[in-house]
Amino acid sequence: MSISRREFLRLAGLSTIIGLGGKTAFDLLFPGELEAQLLAAPGALTAKRWAMVVDMRKLDEATAKKCVEACHRIHNVPNFAQPNNPQDALPPELIVRREVKWIWTDHYHNAFPGQEQEHGQERLNSLPFLVLCNHCDNPPCVRVCPTKATFRRADGIVMMDMHRCIGCRYCMAGCPFGARSFNWRDPRPFIKEVNQSYPTREIGVVEKCTFCTERLAVGLMPACVEASKGALVFGDLSDPKSKVREQLRTQFTIRRKAHLGTNPQVYYIV
Amino acid sequence: MSKQYKNEFGVFAERPTVEKKIYDRFPILVGVVIFFVLVTLPLWQNVGKAVPVPQPKLDTPAIQKLAEKDRKCVEPTAYMRANHMLLLVDWREDVVRQGGHDFASPDGKKYVASLSNTCLECHSNKTQFCDQCHNYVAVTPTCWGCHLDREKKVAEAK
Numbered sequence: 001m002s003i004s005r006r007e008f009l010r011l012a013g014l015s016t017i018i019g020l021g022g023k024t025a026f027d028l029l030f031p032g033e034l035e036a037q038l039l040a041a042p043g044a045l046t047a048k049r050w051a052m053v054v055d056m057r058k059l060d061e062a063t064a065k066k067c068v069e070a071c072h073r074i075h076n077v078p079n080f081a082q083p084n085n086p087q088d089a090l091p092p093e094l095i096v097r098r099e100v101k102w103i104w105t106d107h108y109h110n111a112f113p114g115q116e117q118e119h120g121q122e123r124l125n126s127l128p129f130l131v132l133c134n135h136c137d138n139p140p141c142v143r144v145c146p147t148k149a150t151f152r153r154a155d156g157i158v159m160m161d162m163h164r165c166i167g168c169r170y171c172m173a174g175c176p177f178g179a180r181s182f183n184w185r186d187p188r189p190f191i192k193e194v195n196q197s198y199p200t201r202e203i204g205v206v207e208k209c210t211f212c213t214e215r216l217a218v219g220l221m222p223a224c225v226e227a228s229k230g231a232l233v234f235g236d237l238s239d240p241k242s243k244v245r246e247q248l249r250t251q252f253t254i255r256r257k258a259h260l261g262t263n264p265q266v267y268y269i270v
Numbered sequence: 271m272s273k274q275y276k277n278e279f280g281v282f283a284e285r286p287t288v289e290k291k292i293y294d295r296f297p298i299l300v301g302v303v304i305f306f307v308l309v310t311l312p313l314w315q316n317v318g319k320a321v322p323v324p325q326p327k328l329d330t331p332a333i334q335k336l337a338e339k340d341r342k343c344v345e346p347t348a349y350m351r352a353n354h355m356l357l358l359v360d361w362r363e364d365v366v367r368q369g370g371h372d373f374a375s376p377d378g379k380k381y382v383a384s385l386s387n388t389c390l391e392c393h394s395n396k397t398q399f400c401d402q403c404h405n406y407v408a409v410t411p412t413c414w415g416c417h418l419d420r421e422k423k424v425a426e427a428k
Contacts, residue, residue, distance in 0.1 A: 162416060196386070218371070
């Protein structure tokens with residue numbers, strides 16, 4: 001049986017129309033029937049670009065300590081200096097070497113190397129600078145990660161997917177802020193009160209601050225911000241009316257190692 | 271005269287005979303028997319023993335509390351039985367990488383997508399419900415290296 005050119009073109013056109021229309025028709029007639037799927041919770045805090053401002057004028061030693069404790073307690077971060085079982089006690093040098101930290105305090109000359117000067121900064125030298133992952137706009141840890149376990153979310157948060165982490169520690173080499181810690185051993189024997197609603201980590205993965213993505217998803221501010229009594233300001237950098245932008249507009253702020261080009265998004269009022 | 275034997279090397283008086291016997295027959299046979307027994311040892315150990323088919327139970331306090339009509343999982347039971355691992359992988363990808371936290375089941379009910387906080391809320395009997403089948407089919411999921419099971423807490427409370 002032969003087919004004329006005219007007949008062939010007509011059939012091809014018809015089947016194209018049916019093919020294109022099929023899925024649209026299905027979607028119209030049975031909306032959402034194809035698959036159950038995950039949606040962002042309605043109460044979640046969202047932003048185009050999350051950022052943090054640390055107001056060092058309001059942050060004293062005790063508040064800083066509370067911020068660190070709140071974060072580490074909620075996220076099941078181990079404290080290797082305090083084993084649950086005395087048999088697991090580590091020698092002092094290993095407590096330092098294997099430390100896991102998401103947020104911690106540091107001296108000015110460590111947090112802002114190259115910006116220290118001999119005179120005129122006496123006040124800064126005694127301040128407990130609260131340092132954490134800077135959630136850089138141009139994060140080197142994301143670029144070097146071979147498995148995309150570390151990735152940058154659309155809202156700017158540099159997030160870790162522990163399921164993909166193979167423990168190569170390239171990200172630790174890439175991060176100029178020392179914000180990442182490697183789990184040299186099982187952290188569970190060193191977690192005093194386990195928060196049942198958040199996972200721990202296991203041996204062989206790298207971890208860091210996630211700007212409390214799990215809390216933002218249910219409409220809560222990050223744990224450190226909540227514990228800081230107003231010394232930490234967290235908000236949307238792309239919203240001109242946000243608290244973060246207001247602070248940046250009215251105060252002079254500095255960032256850690258901004259000259260390296262990673263574009264850190266944690267700002268310090270000193 | 272006996273029958274002559276001929277091959278490519280010439281004609282011979284008779285066919286050469288080779289003695290047909292196994293040298294050192296006794297130790298070799300003993301060795302073969304020992305080898306055979308050792309290799310099949312796992313079979314012998316389990317002979318006559320029937321491994322019970324796992325029967326995951328739904329008698330946890332959280333499920334007992336629910337009304338009869340509410341006692342259903344996030345997806346139909348048959349789907350969950352076959353595909354729970356795929357569902358969990360989907361949840362994992364969506365929660366960690368896409369930032370979605372709410373799971374809408376086919377019947378429209380909403381759940382928080384979380385292994386420890388949603389699945390184990392009802393199925394608090396992890397050893398009975400999860401491990402039993404996983405052991406039966408010899409799979410070891412790596413979930414529990416990080417994700418906490420609530421079982422210990424339940425056991426202590428009793």
